[in-house]
Amino acid sequence: MLDAQSAAAAPPVIRREDYRKPDWLMPDVHLEFRLDPARTQVAGRLKVTRNGAHGRPLRLNGDGLTPLAVLIDGEPQADAWRMDGPDLLIDLPGDAHVVETRVEISPEANSQLMGLYASGGNLCTQCEPEGFRRMIFFIDRPDVLSRYTVRMEADKTRFPVLLSNGDRTASGDLDGGRHFAEWTDPFPKPSYLFALVAADLAANVDSFTTKSGRPVKLAIWVVEKDLPKTEHAMAALKASMAWDEKVYGREYDLGEFNIVAVADFNFGAMENKSLNIFNSRYILADPETATDIDYDGVSGVVAHEYFHNWSGNRVTCRDWFQLSLKEGFTVFRDQSFTADQGSAAVKRIEDVRLLRAAQFPEDAGPLAHPIRPESYMEVSNFYTATVYNKGAEIIRMLHTMLGPQKFRAGCDLYFARHDGTAATCEDFVVAMEDASGVDLTRFRLWYSQAGTPRVRAALSHEPAGARALLTLEQTVPPTPGQPEKQPMPIPLRIALFGERSGRAFEEERLVVLEDERCEILFEGIAERPVLSINRGFSAPVIIDSDRSAADLAFLSAHDDDPFARYEAMQQLMVDTLVGAVSTGQADHGPVIEAVRNTLTDPKLDSAFIGETMLLPSEAFIGDQMAVVDPVAIHRAREALRRDLGGQLEGEWRDAYERSRANRFELSPQAKGARRLRTIALGFIMASGAEDAAGIALRQFEEADNMTDRQGAFGVLANSLAPERDVAIAAFYDRFRDNGLVLDKWFSTQAFSIRPDTLDRVEELSRHPDFTLANPNRLRSLVGAMSGNQLVFHEAGGRGYRFLADMLLKVDGLNPQTAAKLVPPLGRWRRFDEGRAALMKAELQRMLDTPGLSKDVFEQVSKSLA
Ligand code: TRP
Ligand code: ZN
Numbered sequence: 033m034l035d036a037q038s039a040a041a042a043p044p045v046i047r048r049e050d051y052r053k054p055d056w057l058m059p060d061v062h063l064e065f066r067l068d069p070a071r072t073q074v075a076g077r078l079k080v081t082r083n084g085a086h087g088r089p090l091r092l093n094g095d096g097l098t099p100l101a102v103l104i105d106g107e108p109q110a111d112a113w114r115m116d117g118p119d120l121l122i123d124l125p126g127d128a129h130v131v132e133t134r135v136e137i138s139p140e141a142n143s144q145l146m147g148l149y150a151s152g153g154n155l156c157t158q159c160e161p162e163g164f165r166r167m168i169f170f171i172d173r174p175d176v177l178s179r180y181t182v183r184m185e186a187d188k189t190r191f192p193v194l195l196s197n198g199d200r201t202a203s204g205d206l207d208g209g210r211h212f213a214e215w216t217d218p219f220p221k222p223s224y225l226f227a228l229v230a231a232d233l234a235a236n237v238d239s240f241t242t243k244s245g246r247p248v249k250l251a252i253w254v255v256e257k258d259l260p261k262t263e264h265a266m267a268a269l270k271a272s273m274a275w276d277e278k279v280y281g282r283e284y285d286l287g288e289f290n291i292v293a294v295a296d297f298n299f300g301a302m303e304n305k306s307l308n309i310f311n312s313r314y315i316l317a318d319p320e321t322a323t324d325i326d327y328d329g330v331s332g333v334v335a336h337e338y339f340h341n342w343s344g345n346r347v348t349c350r351d352w353f354q355l356s357l358k359e360g361f362t363v364f365r366d367q368s369f370t371a372d373q374g375s376a377a378v379k380r381i382e383d384v385r386l387l388r389a390a391q392f393p394e395d396a397g398p399l400a401h402p403i404r405p406e407s408y409m410e411v412s413n414f415y416t417a418t419v420y421n422k423g424a425e426i427i428r429m430l431h432t433m434l435g436p437q438k439f440r441a442g443c444d445l446y447f448a449r450h451d452g453t454a455a456t457c458e459d460f461v462v463a464m465e466d467a468s469g470v471d472l473t474r475f476r477l478w479y480s481q482a483g484t485p486r487v488r489a490a491l492s493h494e495p496a497g498a499r500a501l502l503t504l505e506q507t508v509p510p511t512p513g514q515p516e517k518q519p520m521p522i523p524l525r526i527a528l529f530g531e532r533s534g535r536a537f538e539e540e541r542l543v544v545l546e547d548e549r550c551e552i553l554f555e556g557i558a559e560r561p562v563l564s565i566n567r568g569f570s571a572p573v574i575i576d577s578d579r580s581a582a583d584l585a586f587l588s589a590h591d592d593d594p595f596a597r598y599e600a601m602q603q604l605m606v607d608t609l610v611g612a613v614s615t616g617q618a619d620h621g622p623v624i625e626a627v628r629n630t631l632t633d634p635k636l637d638s639a640f641i642g643e644t645m646l647l648p649s650e651a652f653i654g655d656q657m658a659v660v661d662p663v664a665i666h667r668a669r670e671a672l673r674r675d676l677g678g679q680l681e682g683e684w685r686d687a688y689e690r691s692r693a694n695r696f697e698l699s700p701q702a703k704g705a706r707r708l709r710t711i712a713l714g715f716i717m718a719s720g721a722e723d724a725a726g727i728a729l730r731q732f733e734e735a736d737n738m739t740d741r742q743g744a745f746g747v748l749a750n751s752l753a754p755e756r757d758v759a760i761a762a763f764y765d766r767f768r769d770n771g772l773v774l775d776k777w778f779s780t781q782a783f784s785i786r787p788d789t790l791d792r793v794e795e796l797s798r799h800p801d802f803t804l805a806n807p808n809r810l811r812s813l814v815g816a817m818s819g820n821q822l823v824f825h826e827a828g829g830r831g832y833r834f835l836a837d838m839l840l841k842v843d844g845l846n847p848q849t850a851a852k853l854v855p856p857l858g859r860w861r862r863f864d865e866g867r868a869a870l871m872k873a874e875l876q877r878m879l880d881t882p883g884l885s886k887d888v889f890e891q892v893s894k895s896l897a
Contacts, residue, residue, distance in 0.1 A: 063181075143805060344358035381594075489563060503549070526566075564596045642707035783820050
């Protein structure tokens with residue numbers, strides 16, 4: 033049953049300021065599951081205690097449940113309880129009671145993938161944020177922590193593996209081919225961290241010994257044939273465990289750590305205590321089926337979920353408004369881990385690219401919210417790039433401003449103070465203040481104010497006095513519900529370079545722009561200085577500076593901060609492209625020269641060169657403009673690609689040959705070479721060379737790894753050459769039985785810039801391998817199409833209609849996943865009147881649809897406002 037919402041009645045709004053401590057606590061919980069895909073019986077025995085002096089009843093949350101029995105202290109009750117909407121209310125006379133309830137649920141009918149559901153014939157749970165209440169009546173809020181014992185019973189042949197949190201304390205056979213297992217978790221936890229799995233899976237088993245000598249059994253559970261694809265995830269898990277000990281002093285705390293991979297999952301993965309459940313795309317990897325990006329996704333998500341054991345589980349969140357307390361911090365931790373494992377510069381570039389692609393538009397649109405939101409209708413809508421990725425940037429700024437030692441001391445204090453409890457973002461900031469002695473009063477604004485700040489930077493030089501003056505001015509834009517903003521402390525790493533000497537004048541400075549405006553004086557600046565600012569992307573802001581194409585080209589060649597070098601090239605490309613779109617005139621010369629310099633610089637590694645050569649996406653160019661013209665942007669960008677391809681054709685061919693690896697290897701060098709290789713292929717193709725499609729098809733056919741094959745496939749998918757059809761058919765034939773690779777087959781076609789892409793997408797939506805029920809597959813077609821600016825915004829609104837149609841269908845099955853597809857339509861304010869009207873019409877059509885979920889209702893109504 034869906035929690036249906038009529039279009040007329042808006043769902044209630046939950047506000048952060050309304051937080052009240054729980055009326056009842058629940059120190060001990062015993063759960064029993066008689067598992068069966070069609071009919072599972074669930075019984076809960078909850079020890080509850082009154083929290084404070086009050087006469088309020090016990091409210092147990094439910095979602096679509098019918099109580100089959102209610103017992104108080106062992107006595108069946110007929111009228112001591114009543115339903116209040118989906119919840120069960122029980123009047124309790126004393127201050128401590130044992131409450132028991134029983135319900136029946138159907139995992140195989142659960143298409144929302146929240147609560148207990150079936151995936152690939154196995155049973156698993158997803159409880160964060162409010163899925164637990166779909167299994168049994170419960171106090172389903174993160175500030176109520178309980179000790180759990182769990183008994184599971186199931187058919188032994190069908191479900192030989194029975195897992196839950198903590199340690200297995202009993203198991204055995206039962207009559208009728210059934211068996212049972214009991215699990216006990218010694219750590220108190222909120223309901224959202226509960227998990228169970230009943231499955232027919234095999235494990236890659238390994239071990240890790242913690243620094244204090246505790247042996248931990250590690251197991252990654254997958255379908256048997258996938259076992260060889262779990263090595264990378266296992267290596268990442270062990271590396272994460274060692275890293276958290278070394279960098280944060282955090283040790284694992286149980287004898288067992290299980291990971292289960294499932295094919296149907298609403299998100300990336302889930303950090304349930306000692307029983308992480310993963311979207312299989314973040315576990316399975318081998319050279320034949322996974323790209324280098326997929327490999328990195330596996331290690332990043334494995335690390336993220338493992339790190340939650342401390343930042344999330346040992347210290348959890350008081351309420352869902354504090355979500356960034358665990359998510360922002362944990363993303364920062366996984367980013368730092370990945371940076372330490374490989375190239376920190378390339379990792380930073382990738383993280384910033386993601387922030388700009390996903391979070392900046394969110395912060396500039398109708399769904400903008402601070403990393404600690406003030407209100408929501410449906411909390412699932414707040415698992416956003418803002419809470420996660422901007423949240424991570426805010427933790428990173430603390431790290432930058434306090435320095436690594438004080439930051440670590442703050443973390444230690446935070447963990448020591450709040451271990452075993454549910455904390456707030458404020459608690460984290462207070463721990464940082466107390467450990468460092470730094471006053472973070474104004475820094476707290478980063479938690480409460482939405483919107484990406486802009487910093488204007490103007491540098492003037494006075495040659496006579498050998499001085500330079502840098503003026504910085506910040507503005508924080510208005511966002512929905514926040515018309516007025518205050519200036520925030522913005523940490524900016526800054527350096528000046530001599531235009532002629534190419535050398536830095538002094539050590540890099542960390543300037544914290546505290547107020548609206550500040551001036552910084554540099555002395556001993558004899559030659560004209562060039563400004564390098566926000567180096568390493570020290571603050572999540574937009575810099576407006578009047579640096580010329582020549583200055584940017586200079587920095588792209590001379591800056592000693594790799595991120596700043598990349599950034600200068602990007603800015604040069606963006607300026608060139610925005611100029612071309614607005615004037616219709618393009619001067620590609622400076623970009624071509626800067627690209628030539630970087631491409632042929634023997635001191636640079638391939639991975640960095642590859643990152644730097646990537647042109648800004650069409651969407652990012654659009655973000656720089658008052659009114660997005662998708663066709664003009666596409667034309668301008670393709671013209672630059674053609675010129676870069678043609679004028680540097682020899683260099684691209686050299687780079688292509690140079691980075692031709694003959695055997696697959698996962699080293700950073702080999703990964704960099706593969707990256708550069710496909711980028712070079714794209715430019716050779718853009719040059720219009722006659723042999724280009726043939727080179728691409730050869731790479732596609734001869735590849736011994738998915739990175740090269742998928743790279744060539746992507747290049748061919750954009751082309752009108754006949755080789756494209758050959759590749760589409762061959763890719764399908766080779767991988768038709770592998771769901772994760774088929775996702776690539778769908779998404780690559782949906783990302784194509786060919787003029788017939790929408791026709792093809794519509795056709796693919798009727799393909800037998802397409803299904804709305806699997807979130808990965810849905811995103812691979814519908815999500816990819818709506819991220820393809822040229823295609824989604826095709827004049828006439830066909831892309832908008834397609835998205836809205838799909839979304840309405842998905843909403844009936846899986847509202848959480850449907851709601852995540854809404855934001856592209858909410859960007860209507862940024863487009864011309866014609867497109868804006870068409871986009872609004874689709875949003876309105878959805879809003880007028882009866883029975884809309886509150887998830888989609890919230891996204892759509894806010895997008896129209
Ligand atoms: N807490 C998970 C993480 O590591 C996110 C998550 C997993 C999630 N499944 C979910 C969020 C379902 C919402 C709904 O980031
Ligand atoms: Zn997380």
